[in-house]
Amino acid sequence: MAEAVRLDKTARQLRMLSDALDSGRLGPVRRLVNTLSPAEIGNLLESLPPGKREVVWGLVDPEDDGEVLVHVGEEVRESLLADMDPDEIVAAVEDLDIDDLADLVEDLPATVIDEVLKSMDRENRERLEQVLSYPEDSAGRLMNPDVVTVRGDVNVDVVLRYLRLRGELPDHTDYLFVVTKRHQYLGRVSLASLVTHEDSTPINRLIDDEQPAIDVGEGAQEVARQFSDHDWISAPVVDDNNILLGRITIDDVVDIIRDQAEHQAMSAAGLDEDEDLFSPIRRAFRRRMLWLGVNLCTAFIASSVVSQFEGTIAKLVALAALMPIVAGMGGNAGTQVLALMVRGLALGQIGASNVYVLLRKELGVALINGLVLGTLLGIIVLVWFRQPGLSLVIGTALTLNMLTAAAGGVAVPLALKRMGFDPALAGSVILTTLTDVMGFMSFLGLATLILL
């Protein structure tokens, strides 16, 4: 509750900015925009409708352009890039970190990519090409090859001298990596331990070799899980021969976690998480059409079930008014089980060893819910229509549909995951089709049997 009452900083800035834009005073807009971090500017640009968005984008300090592009969704990024000429794009992206550049590069026009590659020195170009050689959503794509390595057979003072000579460290450097001559990963030494130990301490004594290195082929989701399970800030990435290739830092992991959550929330409604709030109508239409089309097909399945019982409905029209209740309540109950399952599957908490216990529990909950709500529904229907038979039919049908919802809510996401589909995306449409069909069939079927 308090959340909603509190004035949201972004919404406030948006309001100020919008007022300044409307009044045509671009000076204050520029000053306001350039007090923000690139991520905040990205969020602001996403919340601006076309027209205003281009104006504000033109006012962003060119130095921040690259970072801002990294921080916006794909659709918005395309709209921003469309507004820049090739030279501007090259200037914007050439100073980015390798991992950020790798993230961006696919959205750039081919000619611009060539220019960017040409503008880089050979070492960085090779690093970029290496990062790009790994599949998207793998540790290789997330890593930054810019790491500080030391040898284990020296003392603290040697390392400190080396660091002073080297100067600035890469962002979020909390550990230095200890490697062999052949650049094999041995372990890590924290900056904290460097500054809390005497100059004469050998590095070997400070090595933390407990943290396993991440394999370059590991999936992004698994990387995120490990970071959050172990409270890491950064982690080394190695290849099959244990050669240190780079490191992944928590800021990129936070982005993965956010993207993943967004993906789950959006795909439950059949949306792409990269959808721009203000995407052009034609594009938004195309994006949503597929999902609605699929739902139209499944609606016909439910509809054809009802049409089998037209004779029954013709004799007792009250059935038509009541049948959506049975179907809808099954859908609601199923959605609850589905949400629990999708979370459990995402956390790896559900497998062959516990799914039967889970199914039994959900069937138990559904049975009680069905009996309680079915009785309640039966009583209301009795008061409304004064037909005890109808009450019995609707109460029984509701209980049956609740049980169907529980069984389907457990089985559907599990089956989808086994078949390699995203349970969050396809789960709800399949499950509601199931509960619609079962709801109509049990209610109208029982009515045909008992009431006619």
Added chain:
Amino acid sequence: MAEAVRLDKTARQLRMLSDALDSGRLGPVRRLVNTLSPAEIGNLLESLPPGKREVVWGLVDPEDDGEVLVHVGEEVRESLLADMDPDEIVAAVEDLDIDDLADLVEDLPATVIDEVLKSMDRENRERLEQVLSYPEDSAGRLMNPDVVTVRGDVNVDVVLRYLRLRGELPDHTDYLFVVTKRHQYLGRVSLASLVTHEDSTPINRLIDDEQPAIDVGEGAQEVARQFSDHDWISAPVVDDNNILLGRITIDDVVDIIRDQAEHQAMSAAGLDEDEDLFSPIRRAFRRRMLWLGVNLCTAFIASSVVSQFEGTIAKLVALAALMPIVAGMGGNAGTQVLALMVRGLALGQIGASNVYVLLRKELGVALINGLVLGTLLGIIVLVWFRQPGLSLVIGTALTLNMLTAAAGGVAVPLALKRMGFDPALAGSVILTTLTDVMGFMSFLGLATLILL
């Protein structure tokens, strides 16, 4: 796709553990469990049904007990605490960091809290009491008072000598905080700059005073937003007088982001994010009952609309089979707009300045979707029932309901947020009631006007 194919580490561990448990060999179970981090053990315990859960909990190294308790959901935590005697609980939690202890303390029995407080030294007790004095979900609750502070008027070598004397630093220390004599926050100095600068460099020259300190009363969500927008690892927390109180670290922020995402996904289905996968049937029943009860009430609203048209349905029973299509498609389209709005509102991207542009866009998308899908639906119905009037009615009704879904999808979450309710929780039930009512009313109403 690849995500599902890849064998999930947790699921694999779960399988091994479960097999070992089934065979009754507790030795291997103990060894397996104690190779895991506390967060991983927590995840594993959450995925174990009652019975097995208690057995594994008994095998966890008592040293990890406290950390594990921090990492599980509230319901599971209660089930674990119920299994411990007071002495065990005190021993488990007394070595926790203050912020973690503050997080746990409310779930502990009152007698245990007294014991824990007694077992702490005075300084830590006062710190805990201070943290607990701030409201839940505020920066004050998230912070850890254990910080390393230095003065600005000394050189690097003095600080390094002090750190060596002090020994170990708190976890995730990436910056030292520079304070005045009265402990007012002046800025921060990174460990990276300490190790890359000469001994004789004055600390004042290394101070980064650009990062604003977090106000102790700031909300957890806003703290999380700032961390992810600025890529912070840690941030200082101050009171109204700029006195340094503690610091917040990224690992707690990652937890907030995860909890927030979970809350959103679960509350869309009317669930509590703390729901245990294996909560006792009676408790799960009670938790879900309320939501299903609300949905039952709204189902009656839709049902009563249909019953107004019983005369029409009696004359043309096909209407009963087709009406769920119109209602359901409106619900699907509305859910898409709702998902987009909930995300936008959570990111602060939607306000008075852009909501009309957004509404216009969504109405445009809905109109095209309605016309295209309405025509398609009309053609199918024409082939099925060979009544051009019925085709016209269903096509028009679908378009009208799509427009309702768009308007409602924008307006409902916005209105809920204004009134201080969670749009993710209440949005879907209100919106689908709206699209059900409008779907039935427009379809059956138009049919009454045109076909009878």
